[in-house]
Amino acid sequence: MAAALTAAESGARVTLLERRPTLGKKLLATGNGRCNLANRGDPAYFGDPVFADRVLSVCPTAAVLRRLGRWGLRLYTDPEGRVYPATLQASTVLSLLAARLREAGVSIRTGTDITRIDQGPHDWTVTDAQGACLRAERLILATGGLAGGALGNRRSDYALSERLGHRVTPLFAGLAPLEVTLGPLKRLSGLRLPARVSLYTGSQLRACAAGEVLLTDYGLSGICVMQLARDANALLAAGKPAQVALDLSPVFFPETRAWRRLPPVPADSYARTLTLLVDRARRFSQPLTGLVPDALIPHCPAESPERLARFLTELRLPVTGVRPMAQAQITCGGIDTAQVAPDTLSSTLFPGLLFAGETLNVDGDCGGYNLQFAFATGLIAGHAAAS
Numbered sequence: 001m002a003a004a005l006t007a008a009e010s011g012a013r014v015t016l017l018e019r020r021p022t023l024g025k026k027l028l029a030t031g032n033g034r035c036n037l038a039n040r041g042d043p044a045y046f047g048d049p050v051f052a053d054r055v056l057s058v059c060p061t062a063a064v065l066r067r068l069g070r071w072g073l074r075l076y077t078d079p080e081g082r083v084y085p086a087t088l089q090a091s092t093v094l095s096l097l098a099a100r101l102r103e104a105g106v107s108i109r110t111g112t113d114i115t116r117i118d119q120g121p122h123d124w125t126v127t128d129a130q131g132a133c134l135r136a137e138r139l140i141l142a143t144g145g146l147a148g149g150a151l152g153n154r155r156s157d158y159a160l161s162e163r164l165g166h167r168v169t170p171l172f173a174g175l176a177p178l179e180v181t182l183g184p185l186k187r188l189s190g191l192r193l194p195a196r197v198s199l200y201t202g203s204q205l206r207a208c209a210a211g212e213v214l215l216t217d218y219g220l221s222g223i224c225v226m227q228l229a230r231d232a233n234a235l236l237a238a239g240k241p242a243q244v245a246l247d248l249s250p251v252f253f254p255e256t257r258a259w260r261r262l263p264p265v266p267a268d269s270y271a272r273t274l275t276l277l278v279d280r281a282r283r284f285s286q287p288l289t290g291l292v293p294d295a296l297i298p299h300c301p302a303e304s305p306e307r308l309a310r311f312l313t314e315l316r317l318p319v320t321g322v323r324p325m326a327q328a329q330i331t332c333g334g335i336d337t338a339q340v341a342p343d344t345l346s347s348t349l350f351p352g353l354l355f356a357g358e359t360l361n362v363d364g365d366c367g368g369y370n371l372q373f374a375f376a377t378g379l380i381a382g383h384a385a386a387s
Contacts, residue, residue, distance in 0.1 A: 001097045002375050003140045003356050005071070006382025008104035015107040015134065017126070019153075022110060024094040026144065026151040030371060035090035038064055038372035040081040044261065044365040045373070046230055047169070047332060052362045052373060054342035059376040067379060071100050080259070082368050117160050119350060138352050138385040140345075142378065145331025145358040146171060152325065158334070158359070165349055167336035169361045172237070173328035176229040179321035180219030180244060184299050184311075191215045191295050192222070194250040194257050196267055199228045199235075200243045200316070207231045208262040213246070218323070220244065223366045227261050230332050230363070233322045242319035248312045249274065251293065261365055271309040278305035330370050334361040344384035345377055356381040 001023065004016040016023075030036060038061050045052035065075060065083065073096050074086035085092045101108060116127040117139070124139040143157040158168045182188075195213040197220070199206045211224030228244070235242040249270035250257040256270070281287040282305070288297045292312070301307045325331070335355055339348050347353040356377040364370045 001101060002067075002378030003142055003354075003382035003385070004106050005097065005100055005104055006067075006379050007138075007140075007386040008101070008106050008382075010383050010386030012138070012386035014104075015109060015136070016101065017112045017114060017128075017134070018108070018110045019113045020110065023098055023108065026148055027094050028090045029148065029151055030090055031084065031368075033090050034084055034088045035093050036082050036084055036366075036368035036371065037068065037075070037093070037375070038083040039368040040077060040083060041367070044367070044369050045362055046174075047334070047361040047363050048337040049362075051337040051340075051342050051360075052364075055345075055362075055373070055376055055380065058343050059380050061372060064372060064375045064379065068375070072096055080367070114160065115156075117164065119164070119353075124352060138354065140354045140356055140381050140385055141335075141359060142356040142374075142381070143359050145334065146325045147173065147175075147328040147331045147358075149326035152331070161335055161355075161359075164347075164353070166339055166347065169333040169336055170237075171331055171333040172233045173322050173325045174230045174233075174330040174332040174363045175226045175366055176325075176328035177216065177221035177323045178219050178225055178229060178232055178244065178319055179323060181318045181320060182215065182219065183317060185215055185315075185317075188215045188295055188299065189217045191293070193248055193293065193296075194254075195224070196247040196250065196258075196262070197224050197228060198245040198247070198264075198267075199231050199319075200245060201235050201240045205264050205266060206235065208264050208267075210250070210258040210260065210262055212259075219320075220317075224259070224261075226329065227365055229322050229328070232319050233332070236319070236321065243316045244319055246315045246317065248315075252277065252291065252312075269313055271306075271313045274309040274312060275305045278308050329366070330363045331358055332363050334359050337361050343380070345381040346384060354381040354385055 004014050008014045076084050076086045113129040114126050115129050118125045123135050123137050125133050125135050127133050144153045146152045192212055192214050196210045198208045207228050209224035209227040212222050214221040232242050301311050345354045357374040
């Protein structure tokens with residue numbers, strides 16, 4: 001939508017082809033329906049972060065927000081730097097974009113399933129599932145990723161580019177819950193706890209995040225856990241063991257709480273301080289009450305304060321998998337960015353073919369980074385196509 005609107009405003013005659021019956025179904029689900037549009041903080045991108053940085057140097061956060069504001073969207077930035085529509089409703093963003101597309105004269109064809117792309121001497125031909133063809137001088141592929149189940153796209157959407165000679169890097173789920181052997185916590189499904197979560201392979205620390213952890217029937221969820229999915233997937237795909245280490249000390253020491261990805265550095269253990277707290281509480285008949293969440297108490301080792309403190313700050317649990325793409329928020333992998341020019345999003349193989357959004361091998365953390373990259377690439381590609 002951003003690419004089509006930008007191209008139309010730049011003077012091009014534009015047709016937007018959408019496979020689903022309506023526009024923007026996936027947009028409505030972003031940010032739990034609140035639509036986290038961007039993040040004013042430091043970039044947090046993976047896949048090809050250098051390519052992402054070059055794209056965002058051409059169209060930085062401020063440029064994306066200015067364009068959204070020019071289109072009529074009022075914005076709100078929370079204390080953590082996450083940018084939302086002022087209404088905190090994704091439907092506001094979708095309604096605005098749809099209205100601006102109509103005003104700009106963009107022809108919108110929903111329910112159009114493209115099955116083939118062909119390059120001619122001077123233009124492109126796209127063919128849909130019914131055999132109907134459409135010709136255009138420029139073609140932008142913004143087919144998105146596989147994440148989100150019914151909201152996601154299909155592997156065949158990447159095949160459209162592959163048939164033209166573009167490489168697609170391995171595709172796997174990102175920002176997804178982890179399947180974990182919970183051991184002593186297996187009966188606590190539904191419990192939410194503030195925690196620091198670290199991902200290990202053997203003694204090597206790979207990634208850390210902090211926030212609210214949700215215990216589930218299959219393992220662990222919550223944004224901080226989902227931030228580790230990319231690294232966990234890479235370890236498991238390489239046949240390496242993966243473990244998460246849960247540190248629940250933020251339950252007892254709220255001043256240590258953080259809600260973000262953290263540098264992969266071992267945290268200072270609060271086990272010693274927690275041992276003293278537990279030991280002091282032993283004078284009561286029910287010493288853990290008021291100290292440990294009630295649902296957790298029956299599962300805590302009670303032999304000694306030292307063992308309980310280690311259980312609550314250094315609990316290691318084996319990772320057996322990452323939840324499937326249907327439960328992921330983003331797709332890792334995509335069109336190889338070595339074959340795409342970051343300043344125009346144009347194919348280096350075919351003049352007139354451009355890419356935008358999640359279909360590229362760039363994925364970001366939670367917090368608005370993925371929508372920001374989608375908007376930035378849409379603005380760049382739309383302008384370049386019209387030029």
